[in-house]
Each structure stands twice: as structure tokens, then as C-alpha cells.
Amino acid sequence: MGGESPPFPDFFQLVTLDETGSTNDDATAAARGGAPEGTLIWARRQTKGHGRRGRSWVSPGGNLHLSIVLRPDVAPMRAGEIAFVAALAATDACAGLAPAADVRCKWPNDILVAGRKVGGLLIESSIAENRVEWLVVGIGLNLAIHPDNVEFPATHLALHAGRAVAVEEGLALLAEAFAARYRLWRDHGFAPVRMAWLDRAAGLGGLIRVRLENSELTGTFDGIAADGTLALTLPDGTPRRVTAGDVFLLDSVSSGASPG
């Protein structure tokens, strides 16, 4: 850890690995084995990093890859709120590292800098007796390197910070931001998290294309509902809600990735 980093938040028990398959797989196994809330598994490299919909996540040394075990005692329908908590923490960390950059959240799980994907979230969960038993929040941030030829155009943070960004610095900032945003959610619920997320949202008020399991929708991105679902208005004026899908930003009302 660099000398100027703030102390690592007490909330976490940090497990550091040089290399692993996937920190999400490790954290999931740890959660199943009873690991406490705040267990944070950080690996310098992943050999089998993965993202949403089974996509692989390029995970070289120099980028940040970590997964956090949470055990909030909430109803299953609230589990999805954690994606917004994590997205805010990730944007806080990116904004701290590259203060002049345009850092945005793209629904549901992407972090953008200057309209390109710099990070992603992968949330896994277990429900027991109609409560959330555990959640694993996986966060990947491209600090030093980004992949080419990916569906969503990517970037890495050092390009926007104008300097090299040490992974330890990224880890410290992200951990601090996550502890603060999670505390906000636990103490005050989803409403302030939702408002803060909307402040950072990419593409709000603009045209989006949403790829669903077997179809697509195009419409105006109106924001997120009180339950975190995506709200859009179709060209004929019909309001629609979407619970899962991939979003492509079609114009530049606010910055965001365009289809790859």
C-alpha cells in the first residue's frame, strides 16, 4: 500500500492473491463456506475472469480484480440494489483516480470513462428462506490495460488520469468508496443510492437500444424505477420497464458506449 493511501476500511477482511482463476468463484466458495460479510478477495491476475452472460473478462497484472462477500439481511427483491451501490463505488474510485474524466454508470453493470467501458460488475447471490443469504460483488477495473476487439469499446484509466495508476491505489480508493456507499445503503435505503446513480448515469434522456434475451427494444432512456429496473419510452410513447438486458447508447445526450 502506498504511504499516502487512507487506512484500509475496517469493514473488510482482505485476502490477497497473486493469481487465481476468478475472484468471484473464490468469493462464492468462501461465502458458501461461511465467510463473513466484508471478506474481500483481491487477485493481481485472473486466469478465468468472467463477466455477465458468460463473457470472459481480460484480467492481466496492473488491472484491478476483486470480489466482496456481503450478508445484508434483506428480502431477495432488494438484492439487485447492490449493483447500484457497487457501480457508484466504482465510479467514485475512477473519478478519484482521473478527476478530469467523464465517469459514468451504464445500466446495469458497466462503468464508462469518456464513453468507453473501463469496468464491469458481476453480482452473484444465494437466497435462503426468502432472505438474501449472501451476495458476492465482483468488480473489475481496467487501470493499466484494456482489451481491443470487444463488443463494448473499452479503455483504461491511466489514459484518462494522464499517469500510471498503481493497482494498490485503485484498491484502496475502491475499498474506501465501497464501504461508504454500502453504509449509505444500509442506513438510508435505496432512494439516495438511486439518486446518486442517476446523477452519474450515461445516456439519460437519450436514445438507447436494449438487447433482451430474444428481442430488442429502442426508445428513450428515462432512468431507473424505484426497484432498479430500467425505464424507457418506446417511439410510440409506450412506457416500458426492463429487468435484464444489454444497453447500447445510440446518441450523445450524455456520454456512453455505442454498439461495438
Ligand code: BTN
Ligand atoms: C461484465 O462487465 O460483464 C462484468 C465483469 C466483472 C469482472 C470482475 S473481475 C473480478 C471478478 N471476478 C470475475 O471473474 N469477474 C469479476
